[in-house]
Amino acid sequence: MNQNTLQETAQAMVAPGRGLLAADESTGTIKKRFDKIGVENTEPNRQAYRDLLFTTPDFEKHTSGVILFEETLFQSSLAGQPFPKLLASKGVIPGIKVDAGAKPLPFGKPEETITEGLDGLRERLVKYREAGARFAKWRALITIGNGAPSYNAIQSNAHALGRYAALCQEAGIVPIVEPEVLMDGDNTAEVNEEVTTWILKETFQQLYFQNVLLEGIILKPNMIVSGIKCPTQAGVAEVAERTLRVLRRCVPSAVPGIAFLSGGQADELATAHLDAMNKIGNLPWKLTFSYGRALQAAAQKAWGGKNVEAGKAAHLHRARMNGLAALGKWDKSLEKA
Template sequence: MDKKSLEEIAQKMVADGKGILAADESTGTIKKRFDTIALESTQDSRRDYREMLFRSNDAMQSAISGVILYDETIRQKAADGSSLVSLIEQAGAIPGIKVDTGAKDMAGHPHEKVTEGLDGLRERLEEYFELGARFAKWRAVINIGDGIPSQGCIAANTHALARYAALCQENGIVPIVEPEVIMDGAHTAETCFEVTSNVLTALYTQLDEQNVHLEGSILKPNMIVSGTECSTQASVAQVAEMTLDCFNKCVPKAVPGIIFLSGGQADELATAHLDAINKMGPHSWKISFSYGRALQAAPLKTWHGKPENVAAAQAAFTHRAMMNKLAALGEWDATLEKA
């Protein structure tokens, strides 16, 4: 493991005012997205959609530091025969890859999930490195509910994240560790704070035990928000304060960057939260975004699978990317959304 190379990649991933585009939806997930615009999900339609995003040069060059790909996408060629990986590299961004095989029901733990994919991961990482990936992502799913999450669920998921991270670094790949505390439910922001604190504390204990080089890793967490069905929703200011309070207690200063997942938040709300957090800086880490739906919902709706809509869809993607760029710098304002 070349620690210096890992550190350099991690620093590029959290370059000022840049974030990560999560374009790693599984075939099943992207089918659901395409269903909303009545478009059939085929190899070609999936490629055309992602190629459209990767060729949005203004957004890619100015606001995107890296792109998380799915196994199919990292192997695909654009319509003109060039690899999708090369399009990302030409825009000055770093190709990455999702390597977990999904969250499955956890035996003996009703309503809890454990993420699988460690078997054969070393060999897959070797291949992904050859295909151009320089960072990877593994997502753990932590549900909040009656009596959950259990310590068993937290322990299993954070241990898997640490094993994955160590294997990535062995192969010259920067690990994004993503322990997502899910928004669904009637829980308060205070409960989210408590659960997220427990999960992050367990995660960094496990990463230490597996000798993971923190300076060559990135954290992709949830923000501290109220459950979707909670009657009183935390304000933007409360979310920012509680999120920073949690991280200052639980995330080591050695970590170069924290890139938030949007987790189902509305586009503008995810941007507002990120901006409020950065306006409270400076912080011990770079704080930016790694959004999927919050960057893609607008361009997908605009595109509708029609070639004549590509330019308008790219403009919609560029607008969201630029708004999040400003939020990553703490320079966003709601009035800019209408401009």
């Protein structure tokens, strides 16, 4: 493990005004996205769509790295250049999703899951690094409701995150540690705050047990929002205040940066929340984005399988808006630009 390389990569991933594009949708997940815009889910169409994203002029000004699906890591652009080399040529760091998805937790509550994929991960990481990946992502899902989460779900997922992170650093790859508290329920933001505090504390305890270098990771947490079925939704200011309170209590200052997931938030709302936190400022870590749908939904709709230039324009706009939010310089009026 080269500690300097890990730290340099982690710092570059949270460079001021830049964030991460999560383009790591599995084949099944991207099918759902393509179905909405009437595009057939074939490998050539997936390649063409990712090519649109990665060849958008100037997107690299606002994007420090891209999380790739395994298929994409080994694909080439429509011009014939391997995607990792294309991204690196733009100063964008290639990354890779390495987990195998969430499965039901044995003998747990029906809603609770454990993320799988540790078996064989050490060998896969060597292959991914040779292909150009310099960071990785592992997502743990925590459900609220019907008595969940249980201690078993919290501890099991935190332990897996710790093992994954240690294996990544052994291979010279920066781990994105993603414990996501889902926003699908009817819980209040206050309940989300309690559960997120619990999973973050347990996760950092496990990272300590696994001898993970905190200066060489990126945390990808949820924001403290209300469940989508909650009748009273927390406003932007409340979300920002609650989220920063949890982070200050749980995240060591050694961590270089925090790249939030959007978790199903509307595009502009995810941008507004990030901007509000950065406007508060005076934080020990950099706050940026690691968005999937909140960066891609507009581009997918504009593209529709045909209009490449419209898709690129929509992609660049959302990347620019979130880049400004990462600096605390976003304003709603800019959305009309």
